Amino acid sequence: MKMPVLQTVLLVFPFLYRIQSASDEDCKLWRDLDSAVVHKEGHIVLAGMFPIHSKGLEQELNFTSRPDQRTCRGFNMRVFRWSQSMVFFIEEINRNPALLPNITLGYRLYDTCGLTTLSQRTALSVVSQPRKKSSSGVCSSPSIPIIIGDSGSTLSMANSRLLNLFRIPLVSYFASCACLSDKHQFPYFFRTIPSDVNQANALARLVKHFGWTWVGTVGADDAYGRTGIDMFTAEVTRLGVCVAYRVIIPKLPTQQQLQEIVRTIRDSTARVLVVFAIEEDIKPVVDEIVRQNVTGKQWVASEAWVTSTLISTTENYPSLSGTIGFAIRRAEIRGLKSFLESIQPLAKPYNPFAREFWETQFQCSLNTSLPFASTTEPVQYSRTCSGKEMIQDTQSIYNDVSELRVTYNVHKAVYTVAYALHYLLLCQRENVSAFTQPCPDILNLQPWQVVEVLRKVNYTNIFGDLIYFDKNGDPIGSYDIVNWQRGREEDPVQYVTVGRLDSSSPTAQQLVLNQDQIIWHGGSKKVPVSVCSASCPQGFRKVTREGQPVCCYDCVLCAEGSISNTTDQSECIPCPEDFWSNQHRNHCIPKQIEFLSYSEAFGMALAATAILGAVSAMTVAVIFFRHRYTPLVRANNSELSFLLLLSLTLCFMCALTFLGQPSRWACPLRRTAFGLTFALCLSCLLSKTLVVLMAFKATLPGNNTARWFRPPQQRLGVFLCSVLQGGVCAAWLTIAPPYPVRNTWLYRDRIILECHLGSVALFCCVLGYIGCLAAFCFILAFLARKLPDNFNEAKFITFSMLIFCAVWITFIPAYVSSPGKFTVAVEIFAILASSYGVLLCIFAPKCYIIIFMPERNSKKYLMSQR
Known part of the structure; x- marks a missing residue:
């Protein structure tokens, strides 16, 4: 038993003993x-x-x-x-x-x-x-x-x-x-x-409702004040609000203690303070607040003093104006x-x-x-x-x-x-x-x-009102939310009911507020702000300052690819794989889809170049067809020339398949078209080179080799070389054909649409076969470049193969190192460059003679030796 109780019991015990031992006539108070x-x-x-x-x-x-x-x-x-x-x-x-x-x-x-x-x-x-x-x-x-x-x-x-x-x-x-x-x-x-459990929880919800995250607490030095502050602090901390200070008012405070309390309230950056105290305990603090003319603080009162006329006087109102708090229910009796x-x-x-x-x-x-x-x-x-x-x-x-x-x-x-x-x-x-x-x-x-x-x-x-006690002897938790207001300066303070709390209602309906009716400190209608740090806007995340409460933080912009779409987010949210953050980092937007298309300037330039090459090849074919009976055209094997021009036209057109969005049919088409057209082109060039060599050997006495390289054999040679490449392509399409993929690993902010090779080995076979044909053709043409002839086609084939090999040798490192859609651009450039090299080196000199020097397009000139 505590000492005050013991003292009191000892004082009264003689009186109680006297009553218990009283006689019949002494049944009275001693x-x-x-x-x-x-x-x-x-x-x-x-x-x-x-x-x-x-x-x-x-x-x-x-x-x-x-x-x-x-x-x-x-x-x-x-x-x-x-x-x-x-x-x-x-x-x-x-x-x-x-x-x-x-x-x-x-x-x-x-x-x-x-x-x-x-x-x-x-x-x-x-x-x-x-x-x-x-x-x-x-x-x-x-x-x-x-x-x-x-x-x-x-x-x-x-x-x-x-x-x-x-x-x-x-x-x-x-x-x-x-x-x-x-x-x-x-x-x-x-x-x-009602128990203060209801009030502490309600005050915490009220503070959270108005967005106050940095509040001070003041309580009396008794069970009511200390327990109330403890419960409020526990609940408000659970809701993410920080308590800036905790002040306890002594029952008999000295002037120095009052000044220290008011100094704490005045110097704190928390604009809102919650007070658990009866009117007799809070009055000395309020008097000191008024004496020091401390204003700018929003008071939140407990039910013990929120309707106290001892506190809400005209003299105190300038410092306590706009006070809000929970009051027990009132009645008209x-x-x-x-x-x-x-x-x-x-x-x-x-x-x-x-x-x-x-x-x-x-x-x-x-x-x-x-x-x-x-x-x-x-x-x-x-x-x-x-x-x-x-x-x-x-x-x-x-x-x-x-x-x-x-x-x-x-x-x-x-x-x-x-x-x-x-x-x-x-x-x-x-x-x-x-x-x-x-x-x-x-x-x-x-x-x-x-x-x-x-x-x-x-x-x-x-x-x-329904009156009953629960198992703890407590009634229903029901409060009015009151706000201190007054009209003119000389008018008394009015306790205006601006809301209600009823703990017996469903959770979402317990707190009812008429926020438009509230007048805050200083007569403002705007909710005061009480935060340690300003709210982090969308696009930023909170970073707690070391050694400070969680409500004191810095705002850091979210990293690329992550967002925060609400205020005061502690962590940024990564965007889904196919999305990326916008400039403000507050929304995930679909990643930019990137591929080499016809609509962009670079794609249009490549397409125009390819079409120009195809048109040029067909123009040459028309020229050759019109002069097909001339010695120059007939001397250069017109049939192979027309087939070569056809293959060059297809090579130029093949470059167009690499433009546009990759799809299930476009990816296999561009790879097989590339392999087949270039195989056909190089097969024609190889046949032409062999014809030149065999034509020279045929002029030697007793050499019958030329009879094995007549037009039927030439066609068969071109066919066999092309069919071999066709077989590789067919195996490629059957086993592991190219297919479109969404490349999300090369760039974080955009998606590259490209064609996967499918089988890399078969792609290397296709490319290697073309390389073998080009190398073999180059070697033969190089050997035949100095044969005695006034118009030796082997020289032009040598130059064209030199350009072809140089282009495709440099293509490999450029292809590997080029990112995104530029990989496709490099491939198109290699196709166009090698095709233009063959077209210009082989057919440009002939067309020049046919059009501008027809006197040289004669059998006499061609047969003359220089």
Whole structure:
């Protein structure tokens, strides 16, 4: 047991022992621990505990003498209204014939002064009340089976632990700490205010909703403040929000401590601060904030002070304007205002707090010898009160019923107890027990019997709210979201409801906000920004700064091929294989498809060159055909010449197949067409070379070799050479033909459409065969270049083969090293260059003579030796 509890129990133990050992006639209180009590008798008496004085002075306990009466100061009109409201609700129940008929409720109202020791002392005063004498003459059970209070979480924790010894239930109207939901520690505790678990989660969701990722936290040095901050920090961190600082307000802060707290708030880059504290604890900090003129901060308040008129004053508003927070539900309670304003300071039963309220409200002194509610020396005012003054003519927080929130919780607490007692009354009268034990005697209740029925209370009150306790003794988590607003500077602060939270609704519908109605700090309609680092836009990723919270980061542009399409992404998303990032790195766009097409300038130039070559070859063929009977054409084997021109035309046209998008038919066509046309061309050249050699040998005496190289043999030779290449191509197309592929590995940002060779070995065979034909033809032509002839065609074949071999030898390294579509361009260039070399070297001189020197196109000239 903690020391304050032990001290209090030791102080009251003699009184309890006296009661237990009292004789029949001594069934009375030996000495009341509290003199300032408002009471009224009834069949069942309810105790109410309220911190009517906000500050109490601790007493030094020496255990050698009885402690003095409590000493309190700081009369709190708001709390006094709560206590008077309890009286109003009890009298309202007594007038209700449908609720507790023939049973009168009484009350005993105590002032706890907001101190733990005094609150526990009050609890023991409740326990030590006079006991009723049973028919057997024995002092029976306590006359107060239940206590309504206390307001603070710390006070309720201490009282609940103490009352656990007597199994007396405690129903709090304002203790919201989540720790009180622990039924192992507080099995007899109930409350009508939602647990701070709901509020902490709701505040975290609110912060996340407005995009605040860098917030400060301020809490009181008690269970309410520390637990609230801990729960809020845990939840908000889970949502990705960082806490810039954590400030704890001492219960009795020094001026230096206040200055340090305000310095932390002022110097932090966090513009939003969340405060868990009651109004008495936060007020010194607010006063220092106002004194130092700290502005530019957006305050988020807990329910304990968000509707506090002690804080939301005109003087404080410039620093706290736009404050937003969760407030417990409010209600319009009919008749309460009239009841509150009908109070009389000297009426019976005497209310010692009413006298102090009267003198404080009217700033006067009542001429009476009746005691005050505390031993503090009364304030002497310059004028005297008559007690007939009209409260209706004054305005204070006492008779302001526009924001009945805690008062509504008191209403729910009183009525919940009344309904529990009503269930017990019905059980007794109808003799039908819904409980684990037989129906108890409502006029001789044991506290634990009330606990059992409290757990099963379930009713709908006159305001339409469903009232019940869950397994932890907590109600439904329901809040209003209020925003501090005012019109003109002299107008009071208005608590405008801008939303609502209901934890009983589905998760997506729990938080409802009317954001357009919110007025933020400084009168702005724009949501304030509170971040450690500005949001990373799309296309950037977050890089956390070393040694700093995750909310403090730098923005780095996503690498090529990756994107971020939302703000504040921690990692960039790689684009799919066929996509690439755009310039801003916020979208994946299809990769550019690249191939050598007719539409681009380079492709058009190559196509034009190929067509020009084909036209040139056909033009030469036309010239030769028109002069086919001339000696020059006939001397150069016109049949092979026409076949060679045809093959050259096909070679030029073959280059066109390499242009355009590769496809399943285009890829095999371009490779086989290349192999066959060049094989035909070189076969013709080889035959021409052999004809030249054989023609020279035929002029030698006795040589009959020329008869084996007549036109039929020439055609057969060209056919066999071409067919051999055709066989290789057929095997290529059968085994592993070329096919189109999407080359995504050469460039990361684009796709190259190209033809895969299929079988590389067969491609090498095709290319090697052409090379062999060209090399053999070159060797033969080189050997025949100096044969005695006026127009030796072998010289031109030698030059053409020299060009052909040079082109295709340089083609190999150029082909291997050229990237993408330039590989195809190199191949087309090699085809065109070698074809033009053959056409120009072999046919250009002949055409020149035929057209421009017809005198040399004669048998005499050709037969002459030079």
